[in-house]
Amino acid sequence: MIDTKLLREDPERVRASQRARGEDEGIVDEILAAEQARRSSLTEFERLRAEQKSMGKQVAQARGEDRQALLARTRDLAADVKRLQGEADAAQDRFDALVRRIGNVVEPEVPVGGEDDYVVLETVGTPPEFDFEPRDHLALAEALRAVDMERGAKVSGSRFYFLTGVGARLELALLHLAVAQAVEHGFTPMITPTLVKSEVMAGAGFLDAHADEVYRVEADDLYLTGTSEVALAGYHADEILDLSQGPMRYAGWSACYRREAGSYGKDTRGIIRVHQFHKVEMFTYCRVEDAATEHQRLLGWEKEMLGKVEVPYRVIDTAAGDLGGPAARKFDCEAWVPTQGRYRELTSTSNCTTFQARRFGIRERDPHGSGTRTVATLNGTLATTRWIVAILENHQQADGSVVVPAALRPYLGLEVLRPE
RNA sequence: GGAGGCGUCGCCUAGUCCGGUCUAUGGCGCCGCACUGCUAAUGCGGUUUGGGUUCAUCGCCCAUCGAGGGUUCAAAUCCCUCCGCCUCCGCCA
Numbered sequence: 001m002i003d004t005k006l007l008r009e010d011p012e013r014v015r016a017s018q019r020a021r022g023e024d025e026g027i028v029d030e031i032l033a034a035e036q037a038r039r040s041s042l043t044e045f046e047r048l049r050a051e052q053k054s055m056g057k058q059v060a061q062a063r064g065e066d067r068q069a070l071l072a073r074t075r076d077l078a079a080d081v082k083r084l085q086g087e088a089d090a091a092q093d094r095f096d097a098l099v100r101r102i103g104n105v106v107e108p109e110v111p112v113g114g115e116d117d118y119v120v121l122e123t124v125g126t127p128p129e130f131d132f133e134p135r136d137h138l139a140l141a142e143a144l145r146a147v148d149m150e151r152g153a154k155v156s157g158s159r160f161y162f163l164t165g166v167g168a169r170l171e172l173a174l175l176h177l178a179v180a181q182a183v184e185h186g187f188t189p190m191i192t193p194t195l196v197k198s199e200v201m202a203g204a205g206f207l208d209a210h211a212d213e214v215y216r217v218e219a220d221d222l223y224l225t226g227t228s229e230v231a232l233a234g235y236h237a238d239e240i241l242d243l244s245q246g247p248m249r250y251a252g253w254s255a256c257y258r259r260e261a262g263s264y265g266k267d268t269r270g271i272i273r274v275h276q277f278h279k280v281e282m283f284t285y286c287r288v289e290d291a292a293t294e295h296q297r298l299l300g301w302e303k304e305m306l307g308k309v310e311v312p313y314r315v316i317d318t319a320a321g322d323l324g325g326p327a328a329r330k331f332d333c334e335a336w337v338p339t340q341g342r343y344r345e346l347t348s349t350s351n352c353t354t355f356q357a358r359r360f361g362i363r364e365r366d367p368h369g370s371g372t373r374t375v376a377t378l379n380g381t382l383a384t385t386r387w388i389v390a391i392l393e394n395h396q397q398a399d400g401s402v403v404v405p406a407a408l409r410p411y412l413g414l415e416v417l418r419p420e
Numbered sequence: 421g422g423a424g425g426c427g428u429c430g431c432c433u434a435g436u437c438c439g440g441u442c443u444a445u446g447g448c449g450c451c452g453c454a455c456u457g458c459u460a461a462u463g464c465g466g467u468u469u470g471g472g473u474u475c476a477u478c479g480c481c482c483a484u485c486g487a488g489g490g491u492u493c494a495a496a497u498c499c500c501u502c503c504g505c506c507u508c509c510g511c512c513a
Contacts, residue, residue, distance in 0.1 A: 043472060046482040053482090056494045060440040067493095074493040240430090240469090361470090372469080 001358045002102055003374075007031060017105040020112045020320035027102055034095040041091040045084040052077050100208070103325040104355040107292075110320045110329050117319035118332075124303070125312030127336045132398040136339040137389040138270035141167060143400045143419040146388075147271060158268070159260060159275045163385075166417050171278060171385055173411035175253060178280035178305060178383035180411075182251035185301060187282060192231035192252045195222040200234035203359040205326035205352075212261045228252025229379045232283040237360040240372055247286035247294055251382065254279060270389065272344065277385035284378045285362065288354055291376035292329075295351040298380035299331050302347040305382055308407035311390045312336040314343050326352040335390035346387055349380030 007014050011028050018025040055074045062070050111119045141147035146167025152160040163171050179189050201207050201223040206214055215224035225231060232252045241248060256279050267273035282301060286294045299315070306313050318330040327350035334343035354374040357363075363372035395403045402417040409415055 039472070042482080046472065049483090050481060052493080056440075059493055071493055078493060363469095 001099055001355060002105055003354060003358065004031070004035060004099060006105065008035065014102070014105055017320070018102070020106050020110065021103055021323065022114060022321045023103065027098065031095070031098045031102070034091070034098050038088075038091040038095045041084070041088045045081070045088040048077065048081050048084055052081050103323070104328045104353060106320045106323060107329040107351070109317075110323070111317055112321075113319040114321035115319070118316040118322070119319075121315045121317050121331070123312075123314040124306070125310075125336075127312050128338060128394055130338070130396075130398075134338045134393065134396060135400065136270065137272075137337075137392045140392045140396055140400060140402060141270070141388070144392075144402065144417050145420050146170065146392075146417070149270070156275075159273065161271055161274060166414070167388070169412055169414075170388055170391070170408075170417070173408050174309070174383050174387055174391075175278060175280050176411045177308060177408060179251060179253060181301065181305060181308070182249075182280065182282060182382060185249075187249040187251040190228070190232065190235075190250050190252045192225075192228040192235075192254045194225050194228075194231070194254050194257065195220075196225055196230055196234060197221070198223060200230060200237070201225070203237065204230040204233045204356055205324065205359075206230060208325045210324075213259050215257050215259055224257035225254070226256050226258045227279060227379075228254035228256070228281045229283055232281070232379075233356050233360060233377055236285065236362050239362060241285055241362065241364050241375060243285065243287050243364050243375060244367070247284045247290065250283045252279075252281045252283060254281075256384075272386060272389055274385070279384040280382040282349075282380045282382055285357070285375050286378070287364070287367070288374070288376045291351050291353055291378060294376075294378050295329065295331070295349060298349045298378055299333075302333050302349060302380055302382065306333055306335065306346065308405065309387060309391050310405040310407075311346075311394045313346065324350065326350070326355045328353045328355070335387075336394065337390060338393045344386075344389070346384070346390060347381035350378065352377045352379070 002014065007028065011032060015025040015028050018028065052074065055070065055077065059067060059070050059074060111117050135143075138147065138149065144167070145165050146163065148162040148164050152162050155162075183189060195217060198207070198221060201214065206223075206226065214226065216222075217224065229252070231254070232250050235250070236248075255276060257276050258274075260273055260275060263273060271277070282298055284294050284298065303315070313333050313335045316332050316334060318332060323330050330348060330350045332345050332349075333347040335346045336342075337344045353376050356377045358374045362375050362377070364375050365371075366373045391405065391408075392402050395405065397403065400419045404412055404415055404417060
């Protein structure tokens with residue numbers, strides 16, 4: 001949810017953001033009108049309500065005929081108050097519904113355009129040169145008995161899989177490495193709920209444009225989360241945080257569930273695009289003026305992790321039209337996948353500024369004035385199951401074995417994965 | 421799943437039976453001021469949150485006693501539904 005004060009004071013900035021995203025800018029004026037209607041309706045209700053209250057006190061003291069006369073007047077007043085309250089509530093609902101349709105105000109630096117209009121900020125490492133025909137990650141994994149797609153499909157359907165033997169060990173090693181790095185940098189590790197209430201799903205911004213991406217457990221009205229970001233964003237809902245000692249940083253470990261609706265036929269081979277995977281996610285609550293700096297820190301920690309698994313990658317600055325609703329800016333790190341001859345997303349870090357926190361009512365004492373103000377939230381990937389794809393393909397050898405990156409060896413207990 | 425108890429403005433707590441000066445009591449904590457070599461102690465004052473009005477401050481007003489409805493001129497208080505926590509019973513990976 002965006003700041004309606006900004007909307008009132010600088011509507012042009014919001015219109016520009018909508019244009020950059022390729023979305024309706026007319027909604028800005030609709031919201032301004034709805035806000036005006038909401039205020040006047042509320043003022044009217046409050047005026048009458050104040051009158052009703054003061055008359056109520058007179059009734060309490062009056063006796064006999066005076067009391068009967070007052071009661072007659074106040075009965076009519078009660079009916080009016082009720083009607084005006086209904087109108088004020090309706091105006092508030094209309095306003096809320098409109099505001100919720102608008103995405104976060106994008107940062108001015110964000111590239112304009114859609115999915116293909118990203119800007120490459122940096123390329124790190126060099127794609128490996130093989131003097132043999134490289135195998136793709138699934139061929140490698142099957143030879144290593146690391147992944148079992150067939151039985152995954154038998155048990156749960158397409159896009160499900162088993163990680164088996166060294167595959168399971170490799171994932172655990174990777175996730176442990178990620179948690180260890182997060183702890184080293186002061187994050188609090190968290191194992192989060194993966195079923196959440198609809199308010200939490202909505203607050204994190206996952207029931208807006210991409211609601212069909214989400215699994216819903218109908219009998220209990222709960223949602224399976226596609227990232228621990230959801231639970232971590234809801235963790236401090238309705239709280240006033242103390243950020244005077246710096247940002248609060250959490251590292252969430254969770255299974256992630258995605259319906260992958262609308263991606264039929266895409267990435268059907270292997271574990272690149274699957275319905276369930278594991279992820280270690282960084283999540284930060286910080287002051288709004290620190291958000292851009294924190295975003296760079298999160299990106300830095302993602303790069304540190306990618307360096308540890310020794311895969312070539314590039315960093316892109318996602319264009320406005322490809323940002324999620326809550327994000328004001330997003331950087332993706334994409335690893336080189338040799339058999340595809342292109343870079344594929346391994347991490348994504350978003351600066352959601354106050355968008356999520358405003359929906360969740362997460363505030364701090366205003367350090368510059370009185371009262372409270374909304375905090376900023378940011379998130380970023382530290383490791384996921386998909387990383388296995390890049391690790392296997394980039395570190396493969398002619399005989400189908402895979403060299404384990406040095407940083408993973410202490411967690412995996414193996415230097416080389418060999419086909420059985 | 422069943423029975424019972426509970427949910428009050430940071431924490432604890434009074435108030436709920438029997439609706440109206442509840443403008444929600446008191447303690448702790450916290451903030452400010454005073455006093456005092458310093459600290460402590462003490463005294464005085466302040467301290468829920470969200471919103472409206474206002475250029476803004478002050479002030480005034482509205483909402484807020486787990487959430488949402490209802491009854492009533494009037495609800496922390498009465499009624500209904502839901503949520504959460506605790507105790508016991510049942511069931512179960």
